[in-house]
Amino acid sequence: MPLPVSLYSDNGDNFVVIGHRGASAYYPENTMGAFKAAYDMGAEMIEMDILLSKDGIPVVIHDETLNRTTNGKGKVVDYSYEELAKLDAGSWFGEKHSHERIPTLEEVLIFARGKIALNIEIKTEAVTDELKNGIEEKAYNLVKKYDMRDHVLFSSFDYRSVAYLKELDVNIAVGLLYDKQQSEGMGPKQLVDAYEADAFNCSYRQYSKKWAEEATGANIPVFVYTVNSERKMRKMIKRGVNGIFSDKPDVLKQIVDNMWKSKGG
Numbered sequence: 001m002p003l004p005v006s007l008y009s010d011n012g013d014n015f016v017v018i019g020h021r022g023a024s025a026y027y028p029e030n031t032m033g034a035f036k037a038a039y040d041m042g043a044e045m046i047e048m049d050i051l052l053s054k055d056g057i058p059v060v061i062h063d064e065t066l067n068r069t070t071n072g073k074g075k076v077v078d079y080s081y082e083e084l085a086k087l088d089a090g091s092w093f094g095e096k097h098s099h100e101r102i103p104t105l106e107e108v109l110i111f112a113r114g115k116i117a118l119n120i121e122i123k124t125e126a127v128t129d130e131l132k133n134g135i136e137e138k139a140y141n142l143v144k145k146y147d148m149r150d151h152v153l154f155s156s157f158d159y160r161s162v163a164y165l166k167e168l169d170v171n172i173a174v175g176l177l178y179d180k181q182q183s184e185g186m187g188p189k190q191l192v193d194a195y196e197a198d199a200f201n202c203s204y205r206q207y208s209k210k211w212a213e214e215a216t217g218a219n220i221p222v223f224v225y226t227v228n229s230e231r232k233m234r235k236m237i238k239r240g241v242n243g244i245f246s247d248k249p250d251v252l253k254q255i256v257d258n259m260w261k262s263k264g265g
């Protein structure tokens with residue numbers, strides 16, 4: 001099955017090495033340091049999480065609150081971008097990373113264009129009941145502005161967000177991140193059909209043999225998160241996934257390259 005996004009460095013193996021929150025095993029997650037490292041390690045795509053600041057700027061951070069990954073406190077949405085930009089987003093991981101800041105989506109797009117594909121995960125906390133002026137439209141407009149449309153896979157655990165993105169542009173690649181509650185018993189095929197998604201993303205723990213048969217039979221690209229052990233990486237590759245989100249993209253790249261070479265690729 002063809003990949004839903006175009007890679008800058010496609011070696012023809014139909015598999016995407018994805019740096020989860022960047023190379024987040026080695027650098028503070030969702031920072032420019034983590035993204036640059038993932039690129040340098042040979043990742044083919046960078047995954048990041050986005051929320052909105054109080055003044056509506058898409059910013060790159062995983063949690064709804066600042067507490068875990070910055071020296072700030074409280075909800076991201078309660079601070080303007082100017083306030084967020086002053087926070088230290090690296091010291092929690094290690095003193096030498098104290099220069100790291102919360103990036104804007106725009107900064108990451110400027111870094112990535114011409115270089116590396118992106119997975120922009122829209123966090124549920126930022127999704128509203130309306131498409132108008134929401135995070136999807138803001139993020140999509142930035143992607144278009146930097147001419148990255150063909151190199152971006154959007155995704156969200158919030159199925160409203162998946163639907164909004166397709167309303168904005170039926171041709172933009174969107175992965176549906178499996179959420180049991182919203183799925184009403186549906187599996188990969190039914191869900192991807194129902195939401196017109198281009199890929200099915202789920203945890204490697206959820207990706208059973210049954211789902212693998214269903215997705216492969218229906219030609220659905222599948223991306224699984226978050227796999228850091230070599231044994232599990234091999235297991236998922238054998239199960240036929242099209243990409244793995246890993247905090248250690250260097251380890252994943254090595255495994256994929258070796259498996260590809262031994263197949264004669």
Ligand code: G3P
Pocket residue numbers: 020047049062121155177201225226245
């Ligand atoms: O998009 C894959 C993965 O990032 C989803 O989980 O919590 O790490 O954003 P989380």
Ligand code: MG
Pocket residue numbers: 047048049121
């Ligand atoms: Mg994520």
